[in-house]
Amino acid sequence: MYTPRRRAKHVKKQGPFKFFRIIIILLVVVSAGLGFGYIFAAYQSLPPVSNNMRPAASSQVFDIHGRLITTLHSDQNRIPIDINKVPQNLQNAFIAAEDNRFYDHIGIDPRGIFRAIWANVTHHGIAQGGSTITQQLAKNAFLSQEQTLKRKIQEAMLALEIERKYSKKEILEMYMNQIYFGQGAYGIQTAAKTYFGKDVNELSLAQCAMLAGLPNSPNYYSPFNKLEIAKERQSVVIDQMVKYGYISQADGEKAKKADLELAKKKQSVLNPETSYFIDYVSQKVAEKYGDDALYKEGLKIYTTMDSEKQHAAVKALTALPDNYKDANGLTQPQCAIVSIDPHTGYILAMVGGRGQDSFNRASMAERQPGSSFKPFVYVTALQRDMTPDTIMVDKKVTYGNWSPQNSEKTFSGSMTLSHALALSVNTIAVQLAEKVGPERIIENAEKMGITTLVTKGSTNDVNYAMALGGLTKGVTPLEMASAYGTFANKGVHVKPTAIIKILDRNGNVLEDDSTNKKENKTQAISEKVAYEITAMLEGVIDHGTGTAAAIGRPAAGKTGTTDDNKDAWFIGYTPDIVTAVWIGDDTGNHTLGDVYGGTIPAQIWHDYMAVATEDEKTRDFDVPTGMSKIQPQEDSKEEKPEKKTDGIKKAADADKQKAKNDAQKAQQPALNNKNNKQ
Missing domain, CATH: 3.40.710.10 (DD-peptidase/beta-lactamase superfamily)
Known part of the structure; x- marks a missing residue:
């Protein structure tokens, strides 16, 4: 009599546990199915990597009454350059500033992704990115700037495809030739000419670090606008280069103190009627969505200006x-x-x-x-x-x-x-x-x-x-x-x-x-x-x-x-x-x-x-x-x-x-x- 009672008691305890375990397994299976379905749908709408960038569309800025103030567009001032002509200091500066594991990952960086997922969960949305240089290239070349989960999944998929088709050097070359540096300059060669009046292969370490810090926010960090702020950003890049062993501490300190030898800024005739307000709005949009979105994505920006x-x-x-x-x-x-x-x-x-x-x-x-x-x-x-x-x-x-x-x-x-x-x-x-x-x-x-x-x-x-x-x-x-x-x-x-x-x-x-x-x-x-x-x-x-x-x-x-x-x-x-x-x-x-x-x-x-x-x-x-x-x-x-x-x-x-x-x-x-x- 004693043994059967123990067996009956044991069965009674396991029943609810088995039930909840089955429910959990079902939820995991359903969630996984939905997740794979979402990923498959995102994959189905991917553009071919062989496609060129989407046609640029000018953005429009309106005042508080809905009246058009101005149209923002880029003249695409760009001179492509071979990666072999790019000084190693400049390549290293970009990698240290943007993607220190560039040569180790496969287009996406799991460490960065997990860091981003945690930030996104705690902020209830896409609050932080884990984008590699390859992902940034994929986003700028093929996708919109919208901050959605679908776009992030597509960005990762395209990055994997780009890494499969191109070498690391080719990817870095495409990236450096594409990004915007402010002052109407696209690509590193044009940026070198714009800011320093030099070809890219003539840049000093100090100048390389300055350029590498610009894409994060070209208007804000431009040395033509506020040299002190630009120097602060340059110091951050130099410190990253020292941290990852690209340069010595002594060379870094020397570069921070070096004269940038800035070229004379080309004077443009500004319209004081709206220029400062438009620049302020442009900077806010670019900080959030990127310069490519601002100048090439055909945004309609409704402002508070009367x-x-x-x-x-x-x-x-x-x-x-x-x-x-x-x-x-x-x-x-x-x-x-x-x-x-x-x-x-x-x-x-x-x-x-x-x-x-x-x-x-x-x-x-x-x-x-x-x-x-x-x-x-x-x-x-x-x-x-x-x-x-x-x-x-x-x-x-x-x-x-x-x-x-x-x-x-x-x-x-x-x-x-x-x-x-x-x-x-x-x-x-x-x-x-x-x-x-x-x-x-x-x-x-x-x-x-x-x-x-x-x-x-x-x-x-x-x-x-x-x-x-x-x-x-x-x-x-x-x-x-x-x-x-x-x-x-x-x-x-x-x-x-x-x-x-x-x-x-x-x-x-x-x-x-x-x-x-x-x-x-x-x-x-x-x-x-x-x-x-x-x-x-x-x-x-x-x-x-x-x-x-x-x-x-x-x-x-x-x-x-x-x-x-x-x-x-x-x-x-x-x-x-x-x-x-x-x-x-x-x-x-x-x-x-x-x-x-x-x-x-x-x-x-x-x-x-x-x-x-x-x-x-x-x-x-x-x-x-x-x-x-x-x-x-x-x-x-x-x-x-x-x-x-x-x-x-x-x-x-x-x-x-x-x-x-x-x-x-x-x-x-x-x-x-x-x-x-x-």
């Missing part, structure tokens, strides 16, 4: 003075203006300079913000139970060997925070930074979209000079406009974007931001604090340092001028449009003279916004529930500052002021150089 506002921005910049021409033939000072819808993050207008070069100062120039950084200080104070009516004392304060000064070199005693911000009082801004802590100010600025602040290292922004805009790296006009948009949008920061929708040549949607995705929005500060700071910034235009910006409707803003007068800002907003204006000297060697944020920048802002708001309904800023409307009020005992509009006509004489300004600067302590005017 053509009327773009035209108004260009026209407003005619108020700039022409002080002198620098060594590169650029007229100084240079400028930037960027305008955003704070509710959607849509970039309505963008001008990144005078149209004499392709460097987009609106999105790429990191410049000192001066007092335009102060609203982040006051926002932090408002979060710490202070109000616009809190009384502070404008007095001499000393921190170590630094005593911040006001622009008039005088002190005015007790005043409200609202009045102190309207008149851009430096001593009170620094006292507030001491009370609330620099870390909290930086945290708020970062929440509102400022990404260039430095918080670690021996030189950083965690100090009181930061309250006056004395930063380690500076800020960009685009990010400052976006950050101020948080105030206009009830404390919600929306990431700026220039692209609404992209369609491929067949009309398939590659991306669509028209729904204004929630993941791009962050409640950075409370609605209450956003309204209070807005009311305070209305005072800047009503009776403070920015009266020249008044446009006859509710508006708020802030002036900013660096202590050395090399940068001047005005950033302001209505309930529906936020705009940043910057002017400054590219070289950093000349001052703007008698120019402040409240003069030319405020005038440019006024001229643009007067047109940009013509079709906007005049309305006041919304008052949060439970609050009363705050009226901009001027302290009666304080004298209203003189409006500095006469600085506009004096700006042309900026160079005459250089000696005087530099002499004054030399007499101040080093820390005081970070102090700022209005």
Whole structure:
């Protein structure tokens, strides 16, 4: 009796286990069948490797109203070259940068694939690629740039077929002759001529590393656009070459320091009306889909640009003075203006300079913000139970060997925070930074979209000079406009974007931001604090340092001028449009003279916004529930500052002021150089 009972018990336990095991096996078989079916379907639609590339189709760019702005196409400036004429350093640089196991894999790299699969699973999509050089050749030659599983499978299959038909040297030759290097240059021979004025076999190690780093993002890493960024990318390639044993550490360090001997860039006549915005959009598309997709895949790119506002921005910049021409033939000072819808993050207008070069100062120039950084200080104070009516004392304060000064070199005693911000009082801004802590100010600025602040290292922004805009790296006009948009949008920061929708040549949607995705929005500060700071910034235009910006409707803003007068800002907003204006000297060697944020920048802002708001309904800023409307009020005992509009006509004489300004600067302590005017 005992043994049968044990046997019966054992059978009873195994029954459910066997059932679940059968279910699991069935699921695996079905999944495998579906997977093989999917792969077979992808294989059936593969193009023959013997085919040439698909015919190129120009991409079209449209404005926010669906009107065609421009057509993007490539002239295919390409001179093919035999791989045997390509220096070994250049071949090695490409392999180190793009595919270090090129000579070992069969066209696909299992290690890279597993790494990509893991990233894709954790990101719920094709978030990271494991493409070899052969796969990149297959994609560029035969496939679209869409990020789908089917396309990735086809890419791998084509790579295997290419490896079967061609040698490694032939594959590397085809790849290097095909890829885009920016500046209209396709292939390494054309790139060598474009950037260095040399044949490819004459390139130095430093030049080889520079070229190998370009295909990753040709516009961004171009040494013609921003040499410092290009050198950083070159260093990465050189480090990879050292890591994989292609060159010694000593040769690598020598190459990093070597003169690139860049050729003179061919000057192109740019249309300042849209060129900077188009370049910005092109870079964003190329970073995501590749240059071939941008110039040859017939994309339809619907952007956020409002053509009327773009035209108004260009026209407003005619108020700039022409002080002198620098060594590169650029007229100084240079400028930037960027305008955003704070509710959607849509970039309505963008001008990144005078149209004499392709460097987009609106999105790429990191410049000192001066007092335009102060609203982040006051926002932090408002979060710490202070109000616009809190009384502070404008007095001499000393921190170590630094005593911040006001622009008039005088002190005015007790005043409200609202009045102190309207008149851009430096001593009170620094006292507030001491009370609330620099870390909290930086945290708020970062929440509102400022990404260039430095918080670690021996030189950083965690100090009181930061309250006056004395930063380690500076800020960009685009990010400052976006950050101020948080105030206009009830404390919600929306990431700026220039692209609404992209369609491929067949009309398939590659991306669509028209729904204004929630993941791009962050409640950075409370609605209450956003309204209070807005009311305070209305005072800047009503009776403070920015009266020249008044446009006859509710508006708020802030002036900013660096202590050395090399940068001047005005950033302001209505309930529906936020705009940043910057002017400054590219070289950093000349001052703007008698120019402040409240003069030319405020005038440019006024001229643009007067047109940009013509079709906007005049309305006041919304008052949060439970609050009363705050009226901009001027302290009666304080004298209203003189409006500095006469600085506009004096700006042309900026160079005459250089000696005087530099002499004054030399007499101040080093820390005081970070102090700022209005």
